[in-house]
Amino acid sequence: xxxxxxxxxxxxxxxxxxxxxxxxxxxxxxxxxxxxxxxxxxxxxxxxxxxxxxxxxxxxxxxxxxxxxxxxxxxxxxxxxxxxxxxxxxxxxxxxxxxxxxxxxxxxxxxxxxxxxxxxxxxxxxxxxxxxxxxxxxxxxxxxxxxxxxxxxxxxxxxxxxxxxxxxxxxxxxxxxxxxxxxxxxxxxxxxxxxxxxxxxxxxxxxxxxxxxxxxxxxxxxxxxxxxxxxxxxxxxxxxxxxxxxxxxxxxxxxxxxxxxxxxxxxxxxxxxxxxxxxxxxxxxxxxxxxxxxxxxxxxxxxxxxxxxxxxxxxx
Amino acid sequence: xxxxxxxxxxxxxxxxxxxxxxxxxxxxxxxxxxxxxxxxxxxxxxxxxxxxxxxxxxxxxxxxxxxxxxxxxxxxxxxxxxxxxxxxxxxxxxxxxxxxxxxxxxxxxxxxxxxxxxxxxxxxxxxxxxxxxxxxxxxxxxxxxxxxxxxxxxxxxxxxxxxxxxxxxxxxxxxxxxxxxxxxxxxxxxxxxxxxxxxxxxxxxxxxxxxxxxxxxxxxxxxxxxxxxxxxxxxxxxxxxxxxxxxxxxxxx
Numbered sequence: 001x002x003x004x005x006x007x008x009x010x011x012x013x014x015x016x017x018x019x020x021x022x023x024x025x026x027x028x029x030x031x032x033x034x035x036x037x038x039x040x041x042x043x044x045x046x047x048x049x050x051x052x053x054x055x056x057x058x059x060x061x062x063x064x065x066x067x068x069x070x071x072x073x074x075x076x077x078x079x080x081x082x083x084x085x086x087x088x089x090x091x092x093x094x095x096x097x098x099x100x101x102x103x104x105x106x107x108x109x110x111x112x113x114x115x116x117x118x119x120x121x122x123x124x125x126x127x128x129x130x131x132x133x134x135x136x137x138x139x140x141x142x143x144x145x146x147x148x149x150x151x152x153x154x155x156x157x158x159x160x161x162x163x164x165x166x167x168x169x170x171x172x173x174x175x176x177x178x179x180x181x182x183x184x185x186x187x188x189x190x191x192x193x194x195x196x197x198x199x200x201x202x203x204x205x206x207x208x209x210x211x212x213x214x215x216x217x218x219x220x221x222x223x224x225x226x227x228x229x230x231x232x233x234x235x236x237x238x239x240x241x242x243x244x245x246x247x248x249x250x251x252x253x254x255x256x257x258x259x260x261x262x263x264x265x266x267x268x269x270x271x272x273x274x275x276x277x278x279x280x281x282x283x284x285x286x287x288x289x290x291x292x293x294x295x296x297x298x299x300x301x302x303x304x305x306x307x308x309x310x311x312x313x314x315x316x
Numbered sequence: 317x318x319x320x321x322x323x324x325x326x327x328x329x330x331x332x333x334x335x336x337x338x339x340x341x342x343x344x345x346x347x348x349x350x351x352x353x354x355x356x357x358x359x360x361x362x363x364x365x366x367x368x369x370x371x372x373x374x375x376x377x378x379x380x381x382x383x384x385x386x387x388x389x390x391x392x393x394x395x396x397x398x399x400x401x402x403x404x405x406x407x408x409x410x411x412x413x414x415x416x417x418x419x420x421x422x423x424x425x426x427x428x429x430x431x432x433x434x435x436x437x438x439x440x441x442x443x444x445x446x447x448x449x450x451x452x453x454x455x456x457x458x459x460x461x462x463x464x465x466x467x468x469x470x471x472x473x474x475x476x477x478x479x480x481x482x483x484x485x486x487x488x489x490x491x492x493x494x495x496x497x498x499x500x501x502x503x504x505x506x507x508x509x510x511x512x513x514x515x516x517x518x519x520x521x522x523x524x525x526x527x528x529x530x531x532x533x534x535x536x537x538x539x540x541x542x543x544x545x546x547x548x549x550x551x552x553x554x555x556x557x558x559x560x561x562x563x564x565x566x567x568x569x
């Protein structure tokens with residue numbers, strides 16, 4: 001059984017199709033990253049998966065339950081951190097957690113213990129008596145995420161949960177999530193910060209203009225789409241070096257004022273061999289050399305760009 | 317625990333703060349004890365059915381209805397705040413249905429309406445105890461008025477909260493509408509003696525019916541007119557509740 005299984009899922013508003021026949025399979029106990037540019041259809045998909053809005057067509061099964069027939073059964077088993085802030089302005093931080101647990105029918109004794117655990121885990125102890133209305137955006141976001149862990153769940157939807165968090169709070173949250181996954185929780189995660197997806201996700205789907213354009217593990221996505229690499233070579237001298245290297249095919253080169261040559265190429269191994277041969281034959285000393293691995297961000301930009309180009313090409 | 321009870325618990329926790337309670341007691345107290353006695357110089361006695369009431373007794377009973385109406389503003393405020401602060405969507409992705417959310421608001425305003433009525437009855441009792449005529453209908457009439465009035469005015473506040481998108485708009489509309497209800501009614505003064513247009517306008521206002529039924533219960537006067545007012549109040553509450561429910565069900569997420 002999959003945590004999420006979606007077939008030909010679509011959502012249209014009048015003539016506008018926000019989500020266009022997507023297929024997804026999310027294994028249980030995994031973190032699934034859902035990436036896409038603004039307006040790509042991420043939040044609409046999230047709203048359908050969380051049963052907040054019905055799809056226009058297609059099938060959805062969440063935790064083995066038909067999401068269209070039994071939305072309430074699903075909602076009892078999932079947790080959702082929405083992209084938009086959600087809070088009760090008049091309640092204090094600890095009261096928010098406690099009341100949220102009560103709304104989920106969590107036993108009073110368990111609630112009490114969880115409040116204390118989450119206040120510590122999300123660094124909220126010092127502001128436990130502060131009202132939500134008086135918190136900063138980042139503090140409020142921490143409360144919103146922490147609150148979702150007041151109840152038990154099998155699947156957690158996180159829609160850009162780290163927006164507004166400082167780097168240390170962000171890392172703390174990601175590590176907390178990783179810990180929960182070890183306990184068997186499945187997570188569906190959207191983010192704009194691709195380092196987060198790379199750090200956290202087992203599998204990633206990229207959506208653009210309502211369609212899924214790539215699904216795989218971060219490493220496989222890099223293997224498939226990350227052929228272009230960046231090589232940085234620090235040399236002892238730079239006089240006439242551009243005239244020596246300019247004839248090398250399949251690459252672009254940049255020369256900066258301090259003896260660093262930056263090479264971009266999809267044939268990096270061959271290009272590197274050619275460069276090193278020329279440098280050695282001209283007795284130019286290589287002081288340092290590094291190959292910068294392709295980041296998920298580069299993959300994302302490249303995949304989205306290709307998708308936009310193929311959508312705009314004649315005949316599409 | 318039942319999901320509706322859990323939501324009612326949450327609604328009461330977020331709505332009932334010291335400021336609200338003070339407002340709900342102090343505001344009517346000023347009307348009852350300041351306006352009530354100050355206006356006695358102008359309005360000595362007020363006819364009500366087959367009785368003649370002292371003005372303080374008249375306004376104290378009017379304040380029961382007024383307070384029920386005022387307290388149900390909270391229904392609109394809960395929905396408005398839930399939409400504004402993202403809790404409406406958050407609740408609906410939780411273990412609740414829209415119907416449970418709507419019913420929890422009805423129960424919340426019903427409870428607040430009843431408590432408000434009881435509070436003002438207790439506070440105003442010293443002013444109207446001489447003319448009180450409790451009978452078998454007193455409790456049913458006051459409870460009926462409290463519940464139908466709460467649902468009716470709570471529905472109006474809910475409708476307003478679902479239609480408006482800005483805080484300023486919500487505050488202006490809700491205050492204007494409730495100001496009209498408060499002062500173009502028989503809560504503060506009798507319809508008899510007012511200019512004909514105004515006294516007619518009083519009967520286009522559900523607060524008039526609410527207050528009349530409360531007074532009928534407290535002063536032991538029940539006739540065909542009161543029965544008609546109860547029917548109008550009941551139908552008005554049912555229709556407005558259905559409209560509010562439909563609008564809430566269709567609220568886009």
